[in-house]
Amino acid sequence: MLEQYGFIALYSGLVFVFPFLGMLTAWLLRPKKPNPIKRSTYECGLETIGDTWVQFKAQYYLFALIFVVFDIEAVFLFPWAVAYRRLALYALVEMAIFLLILLGGLLYAWRKKALQWQ
Amino acid sequence: MDFVSDLFVNLGRVWTDFLSMYLAPWLVRLINWLIVSTILLVIGLVTVLFLVWLERKIVARIQDRPGPNRVGPFGLLQTVADAVKLLTKEDITPAGADRIVYNLAPALATFSALMLMAVLPWGPRLIAADLNIGVLYLVALGSVATMAILMAGWSSNNKYALLGGFRVVAQLLSYEIPMILAMASVVLLAGSMSTQAIVEAQSPLPYVVFTPLAFLIYLLASLAEVGRVPFDLLEAESELITGYNIEYSGMKFAFFFLAEFINTFIVSIIAVTLFLGGWRGPLVDRFPVLGVFYLGIKVFVLLFAMSWFRGTLPRFRIDQMQMFAWKVLVPVALVNLLIVAVAVKLPGGLWAQAAFALAGNVITLLVTLGLLGRAARRFAERRGERLPVTT
Numbered sequence: 001m002l003e004q005y006g007f008i009a010l011y012s013g014l015v016f017v018f019p020f021l022g023m024l025t026a027w028l029l030r031p032k033k034p035n036p037i038k039r040s041t042y043e044c045g046l047e048t049i050g051d052t053w054v055q056f057k058a059q060y061y062l063f064a065l066i067f068v069v070f071d072i073e074a075v076f077l078f079p080w081a082v083a084y085r086r087l088a089l090y091a092l093v094e095m096a097i098f099l100l101i102l103l104g105g106l107l108y109a110w111r112k113k114a115l116q117w118q
Numbered sequence: 119m120d121f122v123s124d125l126f127v128n129l130g131r132v133w134t135d136f137l138s139m140y141l142a143p144w145l146v147r148l149i150n151w152l153i154v155s156t157i158l159l160v161i162g163l164v165t166v167l168f169l170v171w172l173e174r175k176i177v178a179r180i181q182d183r184p185g186p187n188r189v190g191p192f193g194l195l196q197t198v199a200d201a202v203k204l205l206t207k208e209d210i211t212p213a214g215a216d217r218i219v220y221n222l223a224p225a226l227a228t229f230s231a232l233m234l235m236a237v238l239p240w241g242p243r244l245i246a247a248d249l250n251i252g253v254l255y256l257v258a259l260g261s262v263a264t265m266a267i268l269m270a271g272w273s274s275n276n277k278y279a280l281l282g283g284f285r286v287v288a289q290l291l292s293y294e295i296p297m298i299l300a301m302a303s304v305v306l307l308a309g310s311m312s313t314q315a316i317v318e319a320q321s322p323l324p325y326v327v328f329t330p331l332a333f334l335i336y337l338l339a340s341l342a343e344v345g346r347v348p349f350d351l352l353e354a355e356s357e358l359i360t361g362y363n364i365e366y367s368g369m370k371f372a373f374f375f376l377a378e379f380i381n382t383f384i385v386s387i388i389a390v391t392l393f394l395g396g397w398r399g400p401l402v403d404r405f406p407v408l409g410v411f412y413l414g415i416k417v418f419v420l421l422f423a424m425s426w427f428r429g430t431l432p433r434f435r436i437d438q439m440q441m442f443a444w445k446v447l448v449p450v451a452l453v454n455l456l457i458v459a460v461a462v463k464l465p466g467g468l469w470a471q472a473a474f475a476l477a478g479n480v481i482t483l484l485v486t487l488g489l490l491g492r493a494a495r496r497f498a499e500r501r502g503e504r505l506p507v508t509t
Binding site: 016018031033038064066070099 | 147148151152154155158159204205206207208209210211212213214221224225228229232233236246247248249253254257272275276277278280284287288291292294295298299302303305306309310311364365368369370372373436437440441444445448449452455456459460462463
């Protein structure tokens with residue numbers, strides 16, 4: 001099994017280098033004539049107004065928070081799913097309780113209108 | 119005949135034996151790894167060349183026009199010509215861009231897409247690395263793409279690109295949950311996370327028979343994950359002038375494009391592997407080489423369906439998209455997981471389990487459709503409209 005990870009390590013190195021090789025080739029081949037107008041922000045011909053990196057909609061945070069809850073759930077879910085056939089019936093009951101608590105959390109977020117996009 | 123019946127594995131064995139006569143074992147292994155890596159890279163690139171052509175052709179036929187037909191036979195070399203053109207295009211970095219992040223983003227997107235290819239089973243014993251955490255690996259490296267796209271949107275110093283980046287966070291994060299839950303139900307059925315073991319476990323019945331609902335959820339969520347129609351909000355041409363990759367040109371743009379199409383290809387292979395029995399098919403036990411063709415046919419059907427969606431469906435609105443993920447897919451996926459868990463613990467063998475899971479799935483689907491219909495009717499009433507009566 002460890003041998004497989006050796007391949008993954010080598011492959012990840014190659015795959016990481018590959019796009020940079022592509023960009024290097026392009027750098028050798030392409031014309032390089034930048035000017036301020038070319039390098040200005042592209043907004044279909046209009047001058048851009050104000051700063052780009054401003055404070056953004058807080059709703060995105062809300063979804064990210066709910067996502068974190070469910071993503072951590074996935075961490076518990078996969079080991080349980082792999083070992084499930086070897087476990088007694090209590091595994092089913094326990095995971096059912098766990099999932100129902102999560103579902104309760106989702107319903108709470110739903111009632112609080114956290115899932116409503118405004 | 120014996121040699122041809124398991125062609126690829128036998129070729130590998132002959133090649134390894136040949137090398138072993140002259141070289142030390144560790145060197146042989148290293149050379150083999152390098153060859154396998156190159157093969158995976160080539161498969162990825164050639165498939166993308168073909169896939170772009172195929173999609174353009176299919177969408178063109180749907181829209182009643184011929185599509186690319188000038189470069190090469192049937193326009194097959196059109197993508198190659200496009201790639202060469204992109205390679206020689208001037209690369210423009212916007213003035214206010216965060217240069218390191220800006221240049222890293224396309225590389226990371228390609229990295230994540232190509233890394234996924236390592237654990238996909240192409241046929242019996244034909245897999246680059248049969249990790250025992252295969253499914254988890256797919257989820258983990260798949261989410262690196264989210265980061266790459268967010269990096270691109272953030273670093274471009276363009277408001278449209280930034281908006282595209284935000285939408286990516288909202289969409290990809292939301293749809294990752296139902297995707298993970300659908301995958302978990304398959305892991306539950308197979309009792310293993312190794313992709314090869316999952317395919318082998320589907321020997322009399324593919325898992326789509328057990329849980330068609332999980333297959334449907336996976337298909338929808340994966341469409342959203344790769345940002346394809348109807349979930350192409352992150353690059354909506356008409357709203358965001360292609361969103362996160364707007365400031366990218368030349369080869370960097372090409373790498374985003376490459377990553378997107380490799381992801382489309384990989385997502386179909388994963389769907390086939392998890393739900394449609396992967397390389398399984400008639401006579402595959404006697405002639406393992408057939409597995410590659412079965413896999414290819416199944417993947418082609420899914421890819422065709424995806425192009426078909428692209429030609430016929432309109433785009434979701436962002437609030438609809440979020441609502442669909444959290445209020446429909448996630449609860450349904452959780453219920454489906456519980457149904458599958460109960461089914462696996464049932465006595466009475468495989469067929470009883472399949473029947474129970476299938477019945478549970480159908481009931482869940484009908485209840486969901488009923489609730490959705492009621493919600494739609496209530497929504498229409500609130501707006502003072504009458505919904506057309508459909509049969």
